[in-house]
Amino acid sequence: GTNSSWGGRFSEPTDAFVERFTASVDFDQRLALHDIQGSIAHATMLARVDVLSDVERDAIIEGLGEIRGEIERGEFAWSIALEDVHMNIEARLTDKIGTTGKKLHTGRSRNDQVATDIRLFLRDEIDDIAIELVRLREGLITLAEREADTIMPGFTHLQTAQPVTFGHHLLAWQEMLARDHERLFDCRKRVNVLPLGAAALAGTTYPIDRHVTAELLGFERPAENSLDAVSDRDFAIEFTAFASILLMHLSRMSEELVLWTSAQFDFIDLPDRFCTGSSIMPQKKNPDVPELVRGKTGRVYGHLMSLLTLMKSQPLAYNKDNQEDKEPLFDTLETVKGCLRAFADMAPAIESKKARMAEAARRGFSTATDLADYLVRRGVAFRDAHEIVGQSVAFGLRENKDLSEMRLEELQQFSETIGADVFEVLTLEGSVAARNHIGGTAPDQVRAAAQRARDALASL
Numbered sequence: 197g198t199n200s201s202w203g204g205r206f207s208e209p210t211d212a213f214v215e216r217f218t219a220s221v222d223f224d225q226r227l228a229l230h231d232i233q234g235s236i237a238h239a240t241m242l243a244r245v246d247v248l249s250d251v252e253r254d255a256i257i258e259g260l261g262e263i264r265g266e267i268e269r270g271e272f273a274w275s276i277a278l279e280d281v282h283m284n285i286e287a288r289l290t291d292k293i294g295t296t297g298k299k300l301h302t303g304r305s306r307n308d309q310v311a312t313d314i315r316l317f318l319r320d321e322i323d324d325i326a327i328e329l330v331r332l333r334e335g336l337i338t339l340a341e342r343e344a345d346t347i348m349p350g351f352t353h354l355q356t357a358q359p360v361t362f363g364h365h366l367l368a369w370q371e372m373l374a375r376d377h378e379r380l381f382d383c384r385k386r387v388n389v390l391p392l393g394a395a396a397l398a399g400t401t402y403p404i405d406r407h408v409t410a411e412l413l414g415f416e417r418p419a420e421n422s423l424d425a426v427s428d429r430d431f432a433i434e435f436t437a438f439a440s441i442l443l444m445h446l447s448r449m450s451e452e453l454v455l456w457t458s459a460q461f462d463f464i465d466l467p468d469r470f471c472t473g474s475s476i477m478p479q480k481k482n483p484d485v486p487e488l489v490r491g492k493t494g495r496v497y498g499h500l501m502s503l504l505t506l507m508k509s510q511p512l513a514y515n516k517d518n519q520e521d522k523e524p525l526f527d528t529l530e531t532v533k534g535c536l537r538a539f540a541d542m543a544p545a546i547e548s549k550k551a552r553m554a555e556a557a558r559r560g561f562s563t564a565t566d567l568a569d570y571l572v573r574r575g576v577a578f579r580d581a582h583e584i585v586g587q588s589v590a591f592g593l594r595e596n597k598d599l600s601e602m603r604l605e606e607l608q609q610f611s612e613t614i615g616a617d618v619f620e621v622l623t624l625e626g627s628v629a630a631r632n633h634i635g636g637t638a639p640d641q642v643r644a645a646a647q648r649a650r651d652a653l654a655s656l
């Protein structure tokens with residue numbers, strides 16, 4: 197038969213394929229509990245302004261409460277013929293409470309309803325994600341404190357550059373995540389605005405009070421413009437942009453974990469529970485979790501591009517195109533939550549192999565800059581110092597010796613200025629300890645930075 201929600205105008209039923217093609221209930225049923233939350237607030241507001249009686253309001257709220265129970269228990273019979281989550285729930289309400297159920301949609305459209313549902317849903321998800329972000333950041337800070345004195349090579353171009361502390365490296369990750377966290381909070385502000393009351397596009401003739409609805413739902417304020425409120429999905433795009441940047445950061449961390457667990461680096465150990473083996477090569481222990489996080493970054497970038505393209509060139513106000521906002525958003529949320537959870541579980545369990553890290557730092561002439569700085573302090577111009585140290589490194593490569601392993605006379609071949617005190621700056625410990633300013637890699641600075649990061653988290 198013709199759809200009961202709009203059958204009056206139609207002379208033939210919807211084509212069976214078109215019915216399936218246009219239906220969204222298979223995926224938007226995920227919004228069900230937030231749809232009910234929004235409807236309860238709407239009915240409460242309608243009674244407040246005397247569009248509904250208190251008796252009608254109570255019947256609606258009770259009916260919706262029962263429906264919530266049916267959905268939570270998995271008993272609700274979703275129907276494709278009813279197209280989407282909104283009409284499924286409304287039809288069930290009318291089944292249950294009769295004509296009063298048909299009054300719920302007074303002064304409302306699915307256009308402002310769905311925009312409200314997504315915002316309510318996304319706000320809850322954002323709050324869950326923020327909790328996981330805090331857990332990951334805390335884990336990294338704790339690990340950084342433990343590894344404040346651990347020395348490893350720092351890299352540029354993936355070539356050994358200068359020694360750094362592992363704690364300093366971990367706090368670099370933490371800083372990336374702190375900015376992602378700020379982006380998430382900032383996005384939440386723009387999610388937290390109420391579309392309801394915009395109705396289909398122009399507002400409604402009923403004497404609604406949007407401030408009441410906004411307050412009941414915990415929104416900061418009603419959206420300013422009805423046309424804008426029902427049409428834009430920039431908040432979802434913004435969330436997906438946050439997610440893309442976060443995943444970009446997690447993919448960089450993943451890449452480093454994958455490199456560091458390889459036999460060639462051998463800097464860290466990941467506990468077996470985060471790895472898998474090979475069905476053919478008995479010796480293998482593969483870092484699947486970071487690899488998968490690295491890989492999942494791609495789908496989130498794809499969702500960002502989907503949503504941007506979905507919104508592009510849409511004329512005001514609502515267009516059915518926007519039904520396509522949900523799957524990319526939902527998958528982005530699942531992916532972000534999974535990756536964050538994996539990282540928050542895994543990060544505190546990273547074990548450094550300190551001897552291997554120090555050995556790698558020594559092998560790569562990582563204190564060459566320290567030797568140049570030493571010469572500069574003794575009056576040599578930096579460019580000349582650079583040349584002297586370059587010759588010393590070339591000698592070391594021929595003799596297979598690090599700078600700190602050379603005898604004083606060997607070093608003095610290249611500059612008379614070098615004295616016995618040079619060995620204090622050529623050690624790895626001396627090198628990192630000397631970078632003792634805010635933002636530097638010295639162990640004391642790492643401990644201070646970790647404390648500041650902790651305080652920042654505590655004051656969120």
Ligand code: ARG
Nearest residue numbers: 220280306307310516518519
């Ligand atoms: N399922 C629709 C969506 O996701 C709900 C709004 C539909 N509105 C309309 N006028 N067809 O966007």
